[in-house]
Amino acid sequence: MTMQFNDETFRGDYTYHNSPEAIRRFPFPFDQDTYMYSVNIEQHPGGPKGTPFEKMFDVDEHYVAEMKDREITLAEDPLRCQSLPHMELAGWDLLELIMVSKAKDYPDLFTLHRDGNDWHWINKPLGIEKKFTFLDATTLPCGPMEYITRQTQGDFALLHERDNNLWMDAGMITSQADWSLDFDVGMNFFEWHAPVPKARKMGVFDKALKFLLAVSQGQHYRRLNWTMTVNPRLDTSPENYHKWGPEKRTITPENVGQKQFLRVELQTFFRLPRSNALAFPIRCYLMNLEDIASNPKWGRRLHRVLRDIDPDLAEYKGFAVNQKFIVDYLSQFDDGAPTSPGIFPDA
Amino acid sequence: MKKLCLKVAEVEQLSPLVKRFRFEEPTGAALPVFSGGAHLTVEMPEGDMIRRNSYSLISDPYDGSGYEIAVRREDKGRGGSLYMHTKVAEGDEITVSVPSNLFQLDLRAKKHVLIAGGIGITPFLSQLRQLDMEQKPYELHYAARSREEAAGIKLLPQAAHVHVHISEEGSRMDLGSILDGQPLGTHVYTCGPDGLITAVADQTARLGWPKTSVHSEAFTAPPPGEPFDVVVKSSGKTVHVKADQSLLEALEAAKVEIDYSCRGGACGRCHTKVTACDGRILHNDHWLSDDERAAQQDIMPCMSRFKGTRLELDL
Numbered sequence: 237m238t239m240q241f242n243d244e245t246f247r248g249d250y251t252y253h254n255s256p257e258a259i260r261r262f263p264f265p266f267d268q269d270t271y272m273y274s275v276n277i278e279q280h281p282g283g284p285k286g287t288p289f290e291k292m293f294d295v296d297e298h299y300v301a302e303m304k305d306r307e308i309t310l311a312e313d314p315l316r317c318q319s320l321p322h323m324e325l326a327g328w329d330l331l332e333l334i335m336v337s338k339a340k341d342y343p344d345l346f347t348l349h350r351d352g353n354d355w356h357w358i359n360k361p362l363g364i365e366k367k368f369t370f371l372d373a374t375t376l377p378c379g380p381m382e383y384i385t386r387q388t389q390g391d392f393a394l395l396h397e398r399d400n401n402l403w404m405d406a407g408m409i410t411s412q413a414d415w416s417l418d419f420d421v422g423m424n425f426f427e428w429h430a431p432v433p434k435a436r437k438m439g440v441f442d443k444a445l446k447f448l449l450a451v452s453q454g455q456h457y458r459r460l461n462w463t464m465t466v467n468p469r470l471d472t473s474p475e476n477y478h479k480w481g482p483e484k485r486t487i488t489p490e491n492v493g494q495k496q497f498l499r500v501e502l503q504t505f506f507r508l509p510r511s512n513a514l515a516f517p518i519r520c521y522l523m524n525l526e527d528i529a530s531n532p533k534w535g536r537r538l539h540r541v542l543r544d545i546d547p548d549l550a551e552y553k554g555f556a557v558n559q560k561f562i563v564d565y566l567s568q569f570d571d572g573a574p575t576s577p578g579i580f581p582d583a
Numbered sequence: 584m585k586k587l588c589l590k591v592a593e594v595e596q597l598s599p600l601v602k603r604f605r606f607e608e609p610t611g612a613a614l615p616v617f618s619g620g621a622h623l624t625v626e627m628p629e630g631d632m633i634r635r636n637s638y639s640l641i642s643d644p645y646d647g648s649g650y651e652i653a654v655r656r657e658d659k660g661r662g663g664s665l666y667m668h669t670k671v672a673e674g675d676e677i678t679v680s681v682p683s684n685l686f687q688l689d690l691r692a693k694k695h696v697l698i699a700g701g702i703g704i705t706p707f708l709s710q711l712r713q714l715d716m717e718q719k720p721y722e723l724h725y726a727a728r729s730r731e732e733a734a735g736i737k738l739l740p741q742a743a744h745v746h747v748h749i750s751e752e753g754s755r756m757d758l759g760s761i762l763d764g765q766p767l768g769t770h771v772y773t774c775g776p777d778g779l780i781t782a783v784a785d786q787t788a789r790l791g792w793p794k795t796s797v798h799s800e801a802f803t804a805p806p807p808g809e810p811f812d813v814v815v816k817s818s819g820k821t822v823h824v825k826a827d828q829s830l831l832e833a834l835e836a837a838k839v840e841i842d843y844s845c846r847g848g849a850c851g852r853c854h855t856k857v858t859a860c861d862g863r864i865l866h867n868d869h870w871l872s873d874d875e876r877a878a879q880q881d882i883m884p885c886m887s888r889f890k891g892t893r894l895e896l897d898l
């Protein structure tokens with residue numbers, strides 16, 4: 237195996253860390269010095285070599301540790317994974333999409349042999365080898381969506397399309413930015429987006445939904461979303477707010493560079509063939525301010541974005557309490573020089 | 584829209600007016616599978632323009648060895664079906680879109696009732712197979728004027744829950760008796776003439792069915808009409824739309840960049856803002872609301888036409 241996987245934790249002693257390579261390929265979400273919501277959708281996959289945009293499902297040094305963290309979260313709260321009965325077919329579609337893509341994109345890590353519906357899956361990093369019958373759930377230890385998403389980084393929502401809307405009828409959600417699958421399951425696009433400030437009035441959600449309904453097979457898309465998290469914690473769920481909410485108060489001017497993380501979500505959209513459902517993977521990348529600022533363009537830009545952001549967004553994203561510490565810290569990296577367009581570091 | 588270049592593997596005359604076409608990947612590679620009710624958009628090059636029509640897939644959705652469609656010849660249409668009937672032969676190359684679906688089964692249903700009129704049988708042929716594979720209870724009712732016109736009979740399984748109603752033989756379809764007494768949680772799907780779709784909607788409303796359990800195939804081929812001109816705002820260019828062309832086809836022929844998917848007024852992808860309108864937009868789509876239609880500030884170029892002196896589009 238060519239890839240090295242970190243031995244690290246996303247809770248307790250928080251030993252999570254980014255290697256220089258992970259810092260270089262971080263999906264920095266700001267293409268200019270200001271930020272407001274928009275329908276920021278582009279085609280996926282596709283992007284410079286080595287970036288997380290290159291492959292259908294990015295696998296990186298955090299893979300094994302993230303899957304361990306998911307296991308802990310699920311053991312404590314099985315309702316993080318739910319699938320309404322009519323979504324099982326969509327689960328198989330997702331399993332196929334992920335297994336086929338990973339086997340093609342990472343042949344040294346994953347292998348898939350298919351003979352009709354007799355499938356043989358090998359996942360080397362997690363040490364899994366499984367023979368099963370495609371579309372026959374009795375041949376897997378759990379439902380197809382749960383099976384494959386216990387082996388794939390990122391959260392997953394599966395949306396059922398009906399009445400010109402999308403309904404969150406299945407999901408595996410263990411690394412969410414403060415929203416709950418158990419609360420949102422069965423809701424439609426406008427209902428689950430209701431807490432978001434400003435965007436509905438701006439027409440963002442009407443346009444985004446129309447776009448999503450028209451996504452067809454074989455044409456995939458992505459968008460980036462972001463928020464701020466104290467400590468490298470994947471499970472920032474409302475269910476466990478009592479565990480991570482108070483940690484926001486531990487930020488000081490001295491530790492903000494190490495403890496304050498920019499949390500970026502690489503969200504992708506796939507139309508699934510047999511179920512016509514939409515798959516919505518939400519892949520989370522965490523990097524602390526210190527590591528971000530090691531890249532001069534990103535340090536300057538993040539300072540300007542977070543200094544000038546709309547107060548409603550800072551409140552909704554939950555970092556208003558620490559905004560002053562964050563902006564003061566980042567100001568040392570902003571010499572006022574202009575920044576180049578686009579999200580990638582200057583060469 | 585992602586495209587596939589396929590080979591016409593079979594052409595079969597199913598009835599005097601209907602032909603079945605089978606397309607396969609020339610290399611023998613597997614095609615993407617699809618869901619019951621999905622359609623393909625077929626490209627038909629004619630002179631310097633490309634006509635594109637959408638047709639329901641009638642083959643097994645989980646079988647990637649080929650795609651099949653059935654096309655009824657419409658002598659009064661814009662020419663798409665005539666092209667399929669007169670120009671397309673076995674061995675030809677043909678360009679199609681990947682399958683997409685605007686008429687999917689709602690797999691939450693306890694039972695599915697499928698009602699087809701005439702060539703409206705086509706989307707149900709793939710749905711039947713999906714329902715069989717998913718082992719869901721269903722019944723299908725297929726109405727046609729005469730046995731000769733009922734091209735779909737050849738493609739239907741012989742089964743107790745498949746009912747054929749031939750009006751010429753005195754067995755008319757009785758919607759009241761079909762729909763009354765269906766178990767709670769039944770969904771009904773209709774595809775066929777507008778009259779049939781309306782009749783099913785009325786009948787289910789009388790019986791108190793929730794609207795969300797009543798589905799119909801919304802897209803049809805764009806109708807021909809009188810020629811008209813349209814102005815493209817960004818370039819100031821005037822584009823002429825011929826009688827047998829849709830506005831979308833005319834814009835494409837004039838190399839104006841415009842997005843599409845269904846080409847049948849159902850997906851919303853071609854939605855375009857109108858910046859000037861002196862006359863009346865003939866809205867033929869199923870996408871815009873009644874208010875939007877009345878305001879004449881939006882148009883769906885895949886289906887709709889115009890009558891008047893000036894129409895300018897925000898393109």
Ligand code: HEM
Nearest residue numbers: 273274275276393415428429431432435440444462463516
């Ligand atoms: C079907 C796919 C999608 C799903 C399942 C989804 C789900 C969610 C959820 C659960 C939230 C959190 C809401 C809360 O606070 O409880 C959210 C936030 C949001 N969503 Fe979506 N979303 C989807 C697609 C989109 C698209 C296409 C856009 C395009 C603009 C969008 C824009 C937003 C924005 C702007 C927020 C606020 C995020 C923030 O400020 O951190 N979403 N979404």
Ligand code: FES
Nearest residue numbers: 846850851853885
């Ligand atoms: S292309 Fe689908 S509505 Fe026009």
